Amino acid sequence: MDGKTGFTDEQVRHYGDELYNALITRTTVAPLLAREPLITIDDAYRIQQRMVARRLEAGEHIVGKKIGVTSKAVQDMIGVTRPDFGQLTSGMAFVEGQEVSLACLIQPKAEAEVAFVLKHDLNGPGITATDVIRATDYVVACFEIVDSRITDWKIKIQDTVADNASCGVYLLGKAKKKPTDLDLNLAGMVLERNGDLFSTAAGAAVQGGPVNAVVWLANTLGALGIPFKAGEVILSGSQSSLIPVVAGDHMRCTVGGLGSCDIRFV
Numbered sequence: 001m002d003g004k005t006g007f008t009d010e011q012v013r014h015y016g017d018e019l020y021n022a023l024i025t026r027t028t029v030a031p032l033l034a035r036e037p038l039i040t041i042d043d044a045y046r047i048q049q050r051m052v053a054r055r056l057e058a059g060e061h062i063v064g065k066k067i068g069v070t071s072k073a074v075q076d077m078i079g080v081t082r083p084d085f086g087q088l089t090s091g092m093a094f095v096e097g098q099e100v101s102l103a104c105l106i107q108p109k110a111e112a113e114v115a116f117v118l119k120h121d122l123n124g125p126g127i128t129a130t131d132v133i134r135a136t137d138y139v140v141a142c143f144e145i146v147d148s149r150i151t152d153w154k155i156k157i158q159d160t161v162a163d164n165a166s167c168g169v170y171l172l173g174k175a176k177k178k179p180t181d182l183d184l185n186l187a188g189m190v191l192e193r194n195g196d197l198f199s200t201a202a203g204a205a206v207q208g209g210p211v212n213a214v215v216w217l218a219n220t221l222g223a224l225g226i227p228f229k230a231g232e233v234i235l236s237g238s239q240s241s242l243i244p245v246v247a248g249d250h251m252r253c254t255v256g257g258l259g260s261c262d263i264r265f266v
Helices: 009-025 041-057 072-078 129-135 157-162 210-223
Strands: 062-068 084-089 093-095 109-118 136-146 169-172 188-193 196-202 233-235 250-255 259-264
Touching: 009 041, 009 157, 041 084, 041 157, 062 210, 084 157, 084 210, 109 169, 109 210, 109 250, 129 136, 129 210, 136 250, 136 259, 169 233, 169 259
Parallel strands: 062 233, 093 169
Antiparallel strands: 062 084, 109 136, 109 233, 136 169, 188 196, 188 250, 250 259
8 A cells, every 4th residue: 555545535435335235235346447447556445444344333353364466367467566455354254164155155266275373463564474473373274265246357456455355255274283383385285176186386376485475464454553463364365276166166275284174165
């Protein structure tokens, strides 16, 4: 964020409310950038804050943060060279063993990654990799199911940012490890879909490593006055390509030295 914003408070409320209504009615809206060519990334983050505030007013609470747009392929698709971020709410959280109903989503796509669960607060800027490791209680393999309220996923960076970084739901695996028990940068990830190999990757594919991604996020949000809190879940960024999902799909991601995470869709 660079402080460049031209939207009025009324515009922010309008688009934030529009995206929230799309979320709860399982509908989509036209790309914001197509309707508002002058929208900036800072405008989009203000809209995101309004959308999230509506979720909190409805009874949810913040349980973590996510980094998005970490892969070069996705960055090229939406025309950016840096990641974005979103906030995780209690209504998004699943744990391994729970089935994920597609009835609560619109146009979901799965991605596999590593999640950090914190035992201490982190207040950026100035956070280092060592700080992140010390503040982490454990890491787990996980799935994030991204979902867009923008019609046909026709997004640019302003659209996905405003839409809370295209957050859908996430599911944490049960196998836990201390971040010092494995090399997250070198650990390979194998992703299977319905029993077939879909992709392989290593942690270094995400911002040079999952810890580095969390460092970036902690410092970026810290500069905005948004701390990481003990107990929060931090999604470090996808190590797989986006996979459209349908009811009946079963996926498993396995991270070397960490364990696996299974997800089933109904």
